[in-house]
Amino acid sequence: MITLHHLNNSRSQRILWLMEELGLPYEIQRYQRDPKTMLAPPSLRAVHPLGKSPVITDGELTLAESGAIIDYLVGRYGAGRLAPAAGTPEHLRYTYWLHYAEGSAMPPLLLKLVFDKIENSPMPFFVKPIARGIAGKVKKTFIEPQLRQHLDFLEMSLPQGGWFAGAEFSGADIQMSFPLEAAAARGGLNESRPRLMDFLARIHARPAYQRAIERGGEFALQ
Incomplete structure (x- = not known):
């Protein structure tokens, strides 16, 4: 099961959207920004050292960065969807x-x-x-x-x-x-x-x- 570590009002929203487009089963671990600094809470560093969102865990894999996550999910689970054919x-x-x-x-x-x-x-x-x-x-x-x-x-x-x-x-x-x-x-x-x-x-x-x-x-x- 894929887990998305989701920070409110952040780039992780588009990873939620991607998984809905692909129809993937997933869980959400929610985090809230500090209302004064608008930064992610320290608990995100327990998932990834930079403490940023989005981060996904998929089995033993922990992956950050939106582009890398999109590339991984589309490549592994897309079955030809949401990416043009290679070489085009x-x-x-x-x-x-x-x-x-x-x-x-x-x-x-x-x-x-x-x-x-x-x-x-x-x-x-x-x-x-x-x-x-x-x-x-x-x-x-x-x-x-x-x-x-x-x-x-x-x-x-x-x-x-x-x-x-x-x-x-x-x-x-x-x-x-x-x-x-x-x-x-x-x-x-x-x-x-x-x-x-x-x-x-x-x-x-x-x-x-x-x-x-x-x-x-x-x-x-x-």
Whole structure:
């Protein structure tokens, strides 16, 4: 039996979704973020030394990192589903988006979250103008242009009504869901990029996505 070590409002939501798409039996071990720091609890380190989520255990195997987990579950249990055939152009695109999601899309979104918190965190009055000025300049000159560049690239790369690896829905779309959910929450993604907004609407309508939300609990990124 696969166990998903599931942190609320985290990347582990997409692993829940993947297992629902594959129809796999699994158990959920739940963890809650610290309400002040928003970090995972120390108990996750008992499962994996970094104390991050998602982590799955499958028999003797313990595996972290969303892309690695998706690759493992689709390869072992997919029976040809949710991944294009090896050696095809679609499979190359599938591999690219599995890596792009965390390697390229998430870093500017994480920076945006960090610098937003710097701007809005309580601090001594004499420090506040300096900290906010630095944070605002970094966002304006580096982070926000990077986000626009990535969103333009994604809008251009996603076929109208299609999926990231090609005509068929795949694990790459599950992997790409998190950065796009984050971009809609805090990265400037809106109706000005209709293909990406349509992608989010289509994944939200999938029965497996909705079952994953029911099992995983409220999913709301800040």
